[in-house]
Amino acid sequence: MEETVTDTEVDVAFDEDGLVPAIAQDAETGEVLMLAYVSPEALERTRETGLAHYYSRSRDELWQKGKTSGHVQQIESVRVDCDADTLLYLVEQEGGACHTGHRSCFYRTIEGETVGERVFDPETVY
Amino acid sequence: MEETVTDTEVDVAFDEDGLVPAIAQDAETGEVLMLAYVSPEALERTRETGLAHYYSRSRDELWQKGKTSGHVQQIESVRVDCDADTLLYLVEQEGGACHTGHRSCFYRTIEGETVGERVFDPETVY
Numbered sequence: 001m002e003e004t005v006t007d008t009e010v011d012v013a014f015d016e017d018g019l020v021p022a023i024a025q026d027a028e029t030g031e032v033l034m035l036a037y038v039s040p041e042a043l044e045r046t047r048e049t050g051l052a053h054y055y056s057r058s059r060d061e062l063w064q065k066g067k068t069s070g071h072v073q074q075i076e077s078v079r080v081d082c083d084a085d086t087l088l089y090l091v092e093q094e095g096g097a098c099h100t101g102h103r104s105c106f107y108r109t110i111e112g113e114t115v116g117e118r119v120f121d122p123e124t125v126y
Numbered sequence: 127m128e129e130t131v132t133d134t135e136v137d138v139a140f141d142e143d144g145l146v147p148a149i150a151q152d153a154e155t156g157e158v159l160m161l162a163y164v165s166p167e168a169l170e171r172t173r174e175t176g177l178a179h180y181y182s183r184s185r186d187e188l189w190q191k192g193k194t195s196g197h198v199q200q201i202e203s204v205r206v207d208c209d210a211d212t213l214l215y216l217v218e219q220e221g222g223a224c225h226t227g228h229r230s231c232f233y234r235t236i237e238g239e240t241v242g243e244r245v246f247d248p249e250t251v252y
Binding site: 077 | 135136138173209225233234238241
């Protein structure tokens with residue numbers, strides 16, 4: 001059989017819901033942008049298209065990051081952790097990753113201080 | 127009531143199992159080191175001691191990272207994402223984060239290529 005882009009040499013250990021968490025990290029700056037969940041189909045689409053796809057647990061559907069907002073994530077590399085139950089997407093992020101308009105979803109400390117940069121106005125995007 | 131270090135100004139949205147995923151990132155280099163799960167008690171200990179604590183789902187217990195190996199994680203900051211259901215620990219990592227001896231658990235691409243640095247021999251540590 002011919003090897004295709006969807007062949008996964010590392011066997012990903014999807015959980016009982018068929019998902020694994022995926023961390024998106026800015027490939028250039030190293031900033032951690034977001035965490036979302038990935039189904040086998042989302043991973044396949046990600047690898048096929050070179051654009052980050054996830055699975056929404058609340059909406060129960062596959063989604064392409066940035067499809068509505070234009071804030072897509074171009075995949076540079078997909079990494080797998082030692083237990084193969086977490087993915088790391090190294091990406092080139094258009095605009096901001098967060099629906100609040102911040103570059104990263106991790107824009108607050110647990111003490112409630114805003115430390116992240118706001119890069120767009122969500123009112124004009126969504 | 128006096129404010130203590132365990133007061134959480136951002137209300138963390140623990141899931142039905144009482145856990146949230148926490149990403150550990152090297153505060154200096156930006157390298158993503160690992161992902162593990164955190165219970166309210168693990169978070170409290172982390173904030174009290176300044177050392178990363180997690181909750182093991184397989185062993186069903188609280189653990190301090192590096193307690194056995196010495197490869198502790200000193201906490202520089204704890205960040206919370208927009209939905210408050212994921213944490214980001216910014217840490218100073220002693221030795222390596224991964225039980226395989228690698229600096230980061232994300233030492234492989236999904237294609238199976240090793241890209242991460244090995245910093246210790248697990249045989250001599252565990």
